[in-house]
Amino acid sequence: MLKGVTVALGVTGGIAAYKACEVCSSLVKLGAKVNVIMTKNATEFVRPLTFEVLSNNPVTYDMWERKREWEVEHVSIAQSADVIVVAPATANLIGKLANGVCDDMLTTTIMASNAPVVICPAMNVVMYENPILQENVEKLKKRGYIFVEPEEGRLACGAVGRGRLAPPEHIVQETIKVLGGADYANKKVLITAGGTSERIDGVRYITNRSSGKMGACIARSAMRRGAEVILVVGNVTADMPKGAKIIRVESTEDMYKAVMDNLSDVDIVIKSAAPADYKVLNPTNKKIKDEKVCLELTKNVDIAREVGKVKGDKKLVIFAAETENLLDYAKSKLVSKNADMVVANDVTREGAGFNHDTNDVVIIHKGGREVSSGLVQKSQVAEMILDELKLEW
Ligand SMILES: Cc1cc2nc3c(=O)[nH]c(=O)nc-3n(C[C@H](O)[C@H](O)[C@H](O)COP(=O)(O)O)c2cc1C
Missing domain, CATH: 3.40.50.10300 (CoaB-like)
Incomplete structure (x- = not known):
């Protein structure tokens, strides 16, 4: 269904980073090429190797790492992406995007791309309800960023409320929807x-x-x-x-x-x-x-x-x-x-x-x-x- 589609999957430093493995794997199974970009903090939660194996592609997390083949990487990933999905998206990432901060490969790639961006927040309920976070979300929504709202429930930190990452299959479905669905399926x-x-x-x-x-x-x-x-x-x-x-x-x-x-x-x-x-x-x-x-x-x-x-x-x-x-x-x-x-x-x-x-x-x-x-x-x-x-x- 996603044959020919390139997805840039951003993974940030939240406890739900492990759930991004399932998002990555589902997208690959549907035929997409997935380029994973991790923040440095995300690598504290899941090792890049996991995403490398799941996506069958190199994982990017260091803006200054020199690859064998020279290319301006944030631009090449940004331009090749049909869609950028950030799952999980930390409060920090959302704040940076809303304010034009590009201090790592993920934020820089998003800034350098015209592709639709799907943000899947996941965080503690107090962080999620913080008016600063909500203002940032609203600002990004006005700019056309698409949000897959977190769910309510028991969070990893023990609190109960909204902030749990949307289920991976829901994130994949939303991604397909953003890509225009499969209106040419069977053609x-x-x-x-x-x-x-x-x-x-x-x-x-x-x-x-x-x-x-x-x-x-x-x-x-x-x-x-x-x-x-x-x-x-x-x-x-x-x-x-x-x-x-x-x-x-x-x-x-x-x-x-x-x-x-x-x-x-x-x-x-x-x-x-x-x-x-x-x-x-x-x-x-x-x-x-x-x-x-x-x-x-x-x-x-x-x-x-x-x-x-x-x-x-x-x-x-x-x-x-x-x-x-x-x-x-x-x-x-x-x-x-x-x-x-x-x-x-x-x-x-x-x-x-x-x-x-x-x-x-x-x-x-x-x-x-x-x-x-x-x-x-x-x-x-x-x-x-x-x-x-x-x-x-
Ligand atoms: C154990 C642990 C779990 C965390 N989980 C989250 C989380 O779910 N959501 C969030 O927004 N921040 C979370 N944080 C805080 C972020 O890691 C922190 O804000 C970091 O600066 C985010 O960096 P990044 O956005 O570049 O990945 C967590 C921190 C720790 C130590």
């Missing part, structure tokens, strides 16, 4: 990504600047939301997500065959690749040495159109990367290719289209609904596409 999605390459001769190709980033983001989001993903990948520079079935292709013809071979297995096709529209009419296997070369190009197969002809009740999302008359071209493609949705982007706009981490798109439904994303991260565009597509089910 099989075929996504195409990257550019295709058309051979000129034994060593040369025609291709385009498509990086595959948009397709990779859609694949990641779809897997995180429970889908099984087949990625048909051409020429890409972006990392393709683990957990997807990846089929590598070279030419547009290869991509067409891979899509058609897998079509009967899937519910949704999202065509975010940039297949070459033209191919060389007479490619040669030898390296061309002539002074002047004239390449004759011929039209390639139109994959989206062919899918549109036979898709039945499968959903088809196409992309229209245009340099002019964006909406007109996109709408006519939507009709001519029998698609359910078109994602239109003007690739001449700063920060949009090929090779950028950001994009600026208009999603148009076959029924006429139009939604603009504005200039946002491609990961956000991916979520929007999947949200909008649900309206077509």
Whole structure:
């Protein structure tokens, strides 16, 4: 259910730190990659080794420790996290976050991340009811931090009242909810990504600047939301997500065959690749040495159109990367290719289209609904596409 999801799990120095082992283990069992960050005080309660074994990943607790591979660690964990969960969260951690204090790896990572943060407080009832703590909680809630409230009961210190860490299974459920649930569970999605390459001769190709980033983001989001993903990948520079079935292709013809071979297995096709529209009419296997070369190009197969002809009740999302008359071209493609949705982007706009981490798109439904994303991260565009597509089910 959490295949393709990366969770940063923060563990702080409270008696409930041992319960974080169960949270870690459940997240891993559900398919998530878990990066555990412990505070120094948390290591007094549970040894990092325990989390290392449970997560099958190195545990971070010392900001100054130098790893074999150099990377700015608080930034890399912060950026790779789809969600940050802090369980248990001490009064100290909550106070630091509410006041912008970043004096260890956990607080620094949270500050450096745009991922949603789920805080699971656990402490003595008097500490929990302390107005300073409550003010800090309210401040963080206003900033969008999500709290999994502690339970009432007998606490480790012997007192009775609210302050006991929420049960690990509840923390995991809340995490799944924050991640958008598993609204694509039982869906099989075929996504195409990257550019295709058309051979000129034994060593040369025609291709385009498509990086595959948009397709990779859609694949990641779809897997995180429970889908099984087949990625048909051409020429890409972006990392393709683990957990997807990846089929590598070279030419547009290869991509067409891979899509058609897998079509009967899937519910949704999202065509975010940039297949070459033209191919060389007479490619040669030898390296061309002539002074002047004239390449004759011929039209390639139109994959989206062919899918549109036979898709039945499968959903088809196409992309229209245009340099002019964006909406007109996109709408006519939507009709001519029998698609359910078109994602239109003007690739001449700063920060949009090929090779950028950001994009600026208009999603148009076959029924006429139009939604603009504005200039946002491609990961956000991916979520929007999947949200909008649900309206077509
Ligand atoms: C045995 C023991 C248990 C503790 N349990 C808690 C707790 O459940 N919640 C809490 O907020 N603080 C608890 N504390 C206090 C924290 O460890 C202390 O505030 C520490 O500075 C927290 O550091 P950290 O937030 O960097 O992990 C406990 C301290 C000790 C010695």
